[in-house]
Amino acid sequence: MAAAGVTGAGVLVAGCGSDTGSSSGAATSPTASQGLMLVKLAAGIEVLAVNTYAAALAAAGQGTLGKVPDAFATFAQTVRKQHQDHADAWNAILTASGLPANTTPNPKYNSVVQGQVATLRTIVDVAKLALTLEMVAVETYVAVASLITGATGRRTALSIAPVEAEHVAILNAVLGTKLDATPQKGFIGTDMAAGLDSLNG
Amino acid sequence: MTVDEHSIAGLLAESWDLHVDGMRATTDGLCEVVELGLERRARPQDERGDPQRRRFLQQSLLAATGLTGLGAALFGPSLRRVFAAGNDVDMVNTAASIEVLAVTVYKQAASLDPNVSGAAIPAVKDFVVAVIQQHSDHRDAFNAAAVRLGGREQTNPNKPVLDTVVTPAVGKIKGPADVVALALTLEDAAVQTYVSFGSTATDAAVIKTFASIAPIEAEHTATLRVIQGLLSLGQPQLIAVPIDIAKLPGPAGGIAFPDSFYPIDGARPASEGMVTG
Numbered sequence: 001m002a003a004a005g006v007t008g009a010g011v012l013v014a015g016c017g018s019d020t021g022s023s024s025g026a027a028t029s030p031t032a033s034q035g036l037m038l039v040k041l042a043a044g045i046e047v048l049a050v051n052t053y054a055a056a057l058a059a060a061g062q063g064t065l066g067k068v069p070d071a072f073a074t075f076a077q078t079v080r081k082q083h084q085d086h087a088d089a090w091n092a093i094l095t096a097s098g099l100p101a102n103t104t105p106n107p108k109y110n111s112v113v114q115g116q117v118a119t120l121r122t123i124v125d126v127a128k129l130a131l132t133l134e135m136v137a138v139e140t141y142v143a144v145a146s147l148i149t150g151a152t153g154r155r156t157a158l159s160i161a162p163v164e165a166e167h168v169a170i171l172n173a174v175l176g177t178k179l180d181a182t183p184q185k186g187f188i189g190t191d192m193a194a195g196l197d198s199l200n201g
Numbered sequence: 202m203t204v205d206e207h208s209i210a211g212l213l214a215e216s217w218d219l220h221v222d223g224m225r226a227t228t229d230g231l232c233e234v235v236e237l238g239l240e241r242r243a244r245p246q247d248e249r250g251d252p253q254r255r256r257f258l259q260q261s262l263l264a265a266t267g268l269t270g271l272g273a274a275l276f277g278p279s280l281r282r283v284f285a286a287g288n289d290v291d292m293v294n295t296a297a298s299i300e301v302l303a304v305t306v307y308k309q310a311a312s313l314d315p316n317v318s319g320a321a322i323p324a325v326k327d328f329v330v331a332v333i334q335q336h337s338d339h340r341d342a343f344n345a346a347a348v349r350l351g352g353r354e355q356t357n358p359n360k361p362v363l364d365t366v367v368t369p370a371v372g373k374i375k376g377p378a379d380v381v382a383l384a385l386t387l388e389d390a391a392v393q394t395y396v397s398f399g400s401t402a403t404d405a406a407v408i409k410t411f412a413s414i415a416p417i418e419a420e421h422t423a424t425l426r427v428i429q430g431l432l433s434l435g436q437p438q439l440i441a442v443p444i445d446i447a448k449l450p451g452p453a454g455g456i457a458f459p460d461s462f463y464p465i466d467g468a469r470p471a472s473e474g475m476v477t478g
Binding site: 071072076081082085145146155156157158161162165167168170173176177178182184187188189 | 331335339342405417419420444449454462
């Protein structure tokens with residue numbers, strides 16, 4: 001799947017004096033630089049997810065997590081690869097725009113993860129941490145989707161969010177949270193969405 | 202899945218050149234077009250819902266503004282975007298029709314003998330109860346969006362899917378695996394459709410609605426794939442919440458999400474569930 005179209009090149013004209021500033025109405029285009037910052041934000045979240053699952057797998061290999069079921073190892077390996085694919089897609093947009101790829105994990109959330117990685121002792125611990133990151137990711141994509149007017153670029157966000165949600169579903173099943181008891185209650189919100197300020201740590 | 206970076210770079214460069222030329226040309230003219238579109242959107246649905254009328258007006262406006270050739274190519278998309286307000290209504294109508302169908306199918310499944318529907322398994326029963334509520338809420342959200350945009354609610358199930366997928370499948374249900382397969386087909390179609398629609402919708406709130414609902418349907422697909430996998434292995438006793446991951450075979454850890462990016466090749470057409478008449 002081609003993952004392009006978020007850059008300033010894809011930004012079209014904003015409202016001609018008719019923008020009420022509400023959430024309804026025609027989608028408002030970010031500036032070119034804001035659009036690329038959103039892409040950088042997304043890439044950084046994916047890099048953090050890759051690193052976190054890698055750390056969990058390393059801990060499993062070292063015996064820190066006790067006996068790790070094969071299915072959980074498969075889950076972590078599969079999800080890590082998918083997050084890498086997501087990061088690659090966002091970074092392809094950055095590099096196509098002449099910017100460097102973002103290989104830095106999101107600073108704000110990375111500090112949260114680093115504080116917890118050393119305390120991981122069971123796969124339940126891993127699942128709880130992973131669930132938080134997956135929810136940040138899916139909510140961030142919901143938040144940015146309406147900010148991107150380029151169809152292809154928006155589709156990148158929209159096509160990744162459901163995959164993060166699939167990860168969420170399995171993590172909730174592992175943790176024992178039934179479908180009707182999840183916080184999202186049938187709609188993905190944006191309370192946990194990462195903002196551009198998180199790029200500063 | 203790979204990304205063709207060279208193609209992306211070329212497309213972006215071409216897009217940027219067109220954008221700069223267009224912006225340098227006539228911003229005022231574009232604002233006039235937007236105003237016309239807003240005025241059109243304010244008219245009743247039956248005056249603006251006709252596709253032929255929509256195309257006639259689009260062509261007339263292009264001719265009236267003297268936009269031909271490059272101008273038409275540059276501002277055609279803008280004009281299409283103005284008239285796309287009607288397309289947004291079609292899309293939320295179609296989405297609502299999918300939700301109506303989903304509620305119908307799950308309720309129909311719930312009415313079957315529990316050993317046939319899978320409801321004899323507590324986790325499956327709980328799942329069905331929860332998704333019926335969620336799909337009902339989704340239907341209401343899409344219909345609220347339609348009304349806000351000046352359209353009408355869609356209260357009928359998606360007829361093409363009902364006729365070509367659901368009805369034939371229902372007639373062949375023999376056990377839980379058949380029910381799960383049908384549910385998965387519907388949920389997967391919903392995700393693909395909402396990703397597709399969200400990619401081209403023009404109203405910000407509509408985009409956000411698709412964005413917030415598609416992942417929920419994907420949570421359903423993930424759950425159904427796990428159930429399907431365990432049923433196929435003859436391990437229905439493992440279908441539970443919390444799931445005992447220690448008892449699952451290794452490959453089960455990855456069956457819930459086969460793709461890194463949710464595909465859209467199975468998305469339903471935008472006009473399929475539009476309200477007519």
